[in-house]
Amino acid sequence: MHAVQRLFLYRQSLSTTEFRARGYKIIRCEVCRLGVDNCICNLRQQANSHCAFALLMYDNEVLKPSNTGRLIADVIPDTHAFLWHRTEPNTELQQLIADPNYQAFLIFPGEYAHAEQQVYERKPVDFDNSKIPLFILIDATWRQAKKIFRKSDYLAKLPIVTIPALEQTKLENSKVKAPEYKESVEPQNTDDRHSELIYNFDSRYQMRKAEKEGQLATAEVAAKVLDMFGDSDSAMHLDLWFDVFSYRYQQSKSQKNQANSGAINLYKKFIAKS
Numbered sequence: 592m593h594a595v596q597r598l599f600l601y602r603q604s605l606s607t608t609e610f611r612a613r614g615y616k617i618i619r620c621e622v623c624r625l626g627v628d629n630c631i632c633n634l635r636q637q638a639n640s641h642c643a644f645a646l647l648m649y650d651n652e653v654l655k656p657s658n659t660g661r662l663i664a665d666v667i668p669d670t671h672a673f674l675w676h677r678t679e680p681n682t683e684l685q686q687l688i689a690d691p692n693y694q695a696f697l698i699f700p701g702e703y704a705h706a707e708q709q710v711y712e713r714k715p716v717d718f719d720n721s722k723i724p725l726f727i728l729i730d731a732t733w734r735q736a737k738k739i740f741r742k743s744d745y746l747a748k749l750p751i752v753t754i755p756a757l758e759q760t761k762l763e764n765s766k767v768k769a770p771e772y773k774e775s776v777e778p779q780n781t782d783d784r785h786s787e788l789i790y791n792f793d794s795r796y797q798m799r800k801a802e803k804e805g806q807l808a809t810a811e812v813a814a815k816v817l818d819m820f821g822d823s824d825s826a827m828h829l830d831l832w833f834d835v836f837s838y839r840y841q842q843s844k845s846q847k848n849q850a851n852s853g854a855i856n857l858y859k860k861f862i863a864k865s
């Protein structure tokens with residue numbers, strides 16, 4: 592059982608009432624949280640990654656079947672997950688940040704950085720390779736994420752890693768349209784597909800209505816950061832796994848499936864190759 596599955600059970604035990612997300616009547620697999628007919632558990636494989644993640648999850652985020660932080664824990668073996676509390680700073684997370692085996696980075700839009708906070712748009716040139724990069728991701732809606740950032744002093748001390756897609760708000764403000772991702776075109780091989788994903792701003796995430804156009808899912812952000820730190824195999828693995836989830840998630844629903852119908856084949860091919 593990975594960290595997000597454990598956190599899910601813990602958070603569920605705190606609930607006095609059943610959490611009713613949209614589609615709560617669907618009978619779900621307890622592990623992948625998809626409808627039992629669309630369970631992806633038998634496809635799940637871990638990557639061999641040299642990076643670590645810590646997910647700081649907002650209250651009931653972990654209960655939402657559409658949550659994609661779980662997919663990071665599916666793929667990256669060294670993934671930790673915590674619930675955020677406004678009043679009690681998380682001691683386990685702080686211990687992890689202080690662990691000398693890790694170099695922690697907060698993944699967040701650079702425009703929100705405090706004056707003393709360092710912001711990286713690529714892997715730092717002086718990165719100490721004896722350390723494991725630990726990426727802290729706030730798993731929440733954008734509004735909640737800003738609140739967590741504002742109210743957590745221990746995050747304000749961390750260097751920030753940002754990716755172009757996180758700076759999307761700027762793009763919107765200047766009315767520059769992000770390039771469109773054409774899903775109907777199935778590239779020749781997964782490598783082509785990958786570079787297309789990494790350099791594209793648009794999310795393939797159609798499961799929740801993004802608060803802002805082009806906002807990425809947590810797992811998509813994680814894949815981009817892995818790629819930035821040179822772990823392109825794990826990045827591709829996670830991206831393809833995200834597409835599998837996205838496709839099967841929409842299969843569970845009556846809404847029109849906008850995800851890539853070739854996702855499972857692409858994922859299987861990638862796993863067989865690696």
Ligand SMILES: [Zn+2]
Nearest residue numbers: 620623630632
């Ligand atoms: Zn399952």
